[in-house]
Amino acid sequence: MGNGYTNHMIYKSYTDSIGKAIKEVMEKKGVSLYRISKDLGIAYESLYRSLKEDANPEWKRIKQILDYLGYEIVLRPKRKKTQETPSPLKSRRQ
Secondary structure (H helix, E strand, C coil): CCCCCHHHHHHCCCCHHHHHHHHHHHHHHHHCCHHCCCCCCCHHHHHHCCCCCCCCCCCCHHHHHHHHCCCCCCCCCCCCCCCCCCHHHHHCCC
16 A cells, blocks of 8 residues: 555544545546546446435446546444543542
């Protein structure tokens, strides 16, 4: 994983939409939606709708776009929230 941007993208959480994450990668790489649609043979309108924030695109379409951009999705277990360690000052007050 070459540059800091790539590492940043891996650890950044996108709760809004996968389309938002993909658009950010496209912008950083300087690749337009038009270019991707032409190179992959996907209608521009269809690609645009797939990346809208309220879209629910098919996995096949997401995989096509990510392959084109040189990215992949990695699944990992959720991090467990750590319990707050009680402060020594709080213990003394009680």
